[in-house]
Amino acid sequence: MDLYFTSHFFSWFWxxxxxxxxxxxxxxxxxxxxxxxxxxxxxxxxxSSFLGVFLVLKRLTMMANAISHTMLLGIVLAFILSPSHxxxxxxxxxAALAVALLTGVFIQELSRVWCVKxxxxxxxxFSSLFALGITALSLWSRNTxxxxxxLMGNPDALQxxxxxxxxxxxxxxxxxxxxxxxxxxxxxxxxxFATVSGFMPALFSHxxxxxxxLTTVSAFRAVGFVMTxxxxxxxxxxxxxxxxxxxxxxxxxxxxxxxxxxxxVALARHLFSTLYLPVSTGALxxxxxxxxxxxxxxxxxxxxxxxxxxxxxxNRSGLHYIQNQ
Numbered sequence: 001m002d003l004y005f006t007s008h009f010f011s012w013f014w015x016x017x018x019x020x021x022x023x024x025x026x027x028x029x030x031x032x033x034x035x036x037x038x039x040x041x042x043x044x045x046x047x048s049s050f051l052g053v054f055l056v057l058k059r060l061t062m063m064a065n066a067i068s069h070t071m072l073l074g075i076v077l078a079f080i081l082s083p084s085h086x087x088x089x090x091x092x093x094x095a096a097l098a099v100a101l102l103t104g105v106f107i108q109e110l111s112r113v114w115c116v117k118x119x120x121x122x123x124x125x126f127s128s129l130f131a132l133g134i135t136a137l138s139l140w141s142r143n144t145x146x147x148x149x150x151l152m153g154n155p156d157a158l159q160x161x162x163x164x165x166x167x168x169x170x171x172x173x174x175x176x177x178x179x180x181x182x183x184x185x186x187x188x189x190x191x192x193f194a195t196v197s198g199f200m201p202a203l204f205s206h207x208x209x210x211x212x213x214l215t216t217v218s219a220f221r222a223v224g225f226v227m228t229x230x231x232x233x234x235x236x237x238x239x240x241x242x243x244x245x246x247x248x249x250x251x252x253x254x255x256x257x258x259x260x261x262x263x264x265v266a267l268a269r270h271l272f273s274t275l276y277l278p279v280s281t282g283a284l285x286x287x288x289x290x291x292x293x294x295x296x297x298x299x300x301x302x303x304x305x306x307x308x309x310x311x312x313x314x315n316r317s318g319l320h321y322i323q324n325q
Contacts (some may be wrong), residue, residue, distance in 0.1 A: 004034040009270040034269055036163065037155040037222070037281055041261045043166040044219035045231055045285075047173035049257035051212055052232035053250050054177070056240065058188045061233045062119065063107055063209065066126035067100045068216050068228040073133030074099030075220075080140050093165075093217055100213030103129060108205060153224035155281045162221060169218040173211050177250075180204060185246065223282035230286035231257060238293050241300070256292070260285045 003015050012034070019035070022028045031039075055061050074096035078087040081095075103125055110121040177184065186194035187201035194201050216228050223231070239252035264284035271277040 002032050002034075004032055004269055006273050007269055008273060009266050012266040012269050031160055031163075033156060033158070034265060036158045036160060038261065038265045039163050040158050040166050040219070040222050041155065041265070041281065041285070042258055043163070043170040044215065044222060045235075045257035045261045046254055047166075047170040047211075047215045048219070048228065048231040049235040049253040050177055050250060051173055051208065051215060052236040053239065053246070053253050054184050054188060054208055055212065055232055056236040057246075058205075058208075059118075060205075060209075061229070062122050062126075063104060064212050064216070064232045065229045066107065066122055066130075067103050067209070067213050070103045070126060070129035070133065071096040071100045071213075071217060071220070073129050073136065076133055076136045076140070080136065093220075096217045096220065097213055099129065100217060101210060104206070104209035104213060108202070108209070112202070153220065153222045153227065153280070153282050155222050158222060166218050166222075169214050173215055176207060176211055180207065181246075184208065227280075227282040227286050230289055234286075234289040234293055235260075238289070238296060241296055256289070260288045260292070264288055 003019070004012060007015055016035070016038075019028075023031075023035070052061075052064075055064055075092055077099070078092045078095035081087070082091065087095075106125045106129075107118070107121050110116050110125065111118045114121075116124070183194070183199050183204045186197065186199055187204040191201040194204075212232070219228060235253040235257040236249065238256050239249045243249045243252050264281050268279050268281045268284055271279050
């Protein structure tokens with residue numbers, strides 16, 4: 001019997017807290033669906049919000065959006081190349097990861113080699129590969145179900161083995177970010193100084209994008225390829241308004257993302273138990289994050305004194321800028 005089946009919002013937390021000793025000691029026979037959802041999405045939230053800080057600071061958030069959409073082409077190719085048109089999960093993950101990595105490489109190289117602006121190269125690669133995936137889906141996979149589950153994931157279909165994959169990805173993202181934090185920081189804030197100091201900004205950008213692609217693919221079944229962008233972008237934006245240093249921004253971003261996941265899992269169970277509404281947990285978390293950010297902006301506007309930002313205007317000679325504060 002599922003202990004969470006008839007739980008309301010607050011009783012869900014009571015059940016989960018009572019299960020913590022059993023989960024820590026490993027004396028459980030199996031995990032309940034709510035626990036699997038919580039662990040998978042929490043691990044994804046840790047890796048995505050951690051990497052999202054670097055994406056936001058480097059202004060590469062739209063690249064994460066492109067990666068999350070173009071991996072549809074990899075999923076379709078996995079079904080096409082499979083002899084029985086029923087590929088294994090690992091083949092789907094490998095194909096989606098390959099296309100996601102190619103997306104990041106194409107965007108960066110198009111901007112670096114052909115001097116195309118990053119937003120333009122992002123739009124070219126994103127629209128082309130995503131359209132190619134839609135075309136392949138309509139031609140070779142007409143009987144494949146590509147409804148809301150493909151867009152928002154299906155947390156109810158998660159199994160215990162999914163926790164291992166997302167955990168490995170989260171550990172890899174944290175390890176990479178901690179080990180190369182100096183290189184990431186220099187590549188973000190001063191690429192010229194990084195090059196002079198012996199660092200290669202392009203290399204660190206590729207490493208970062210590889211981790212973003214791996215994180216996106218690992219959480220595909222949980223949140224789909226549409227909801228992933230909100231976990232990469234909104235928690236770092238919230239943290240950026242609350243903190244002033246990189247380390248505090250990383251911790252705050254991860255904390256806000258975990259908070260949204262825990263609340264959304266409990267709220268999804270509450271809505272199903274009381275109103276019989278099967279609401280997507282990932283969508284609830286994205287809505288909650290958006291609401292927190294909008295509420296934070298409203299609080300700063302109404303309660304806090306607005307900060308005067310420096311503005312620039314030309315002086316009479318038209319040669320120098322004067323900053324007014």
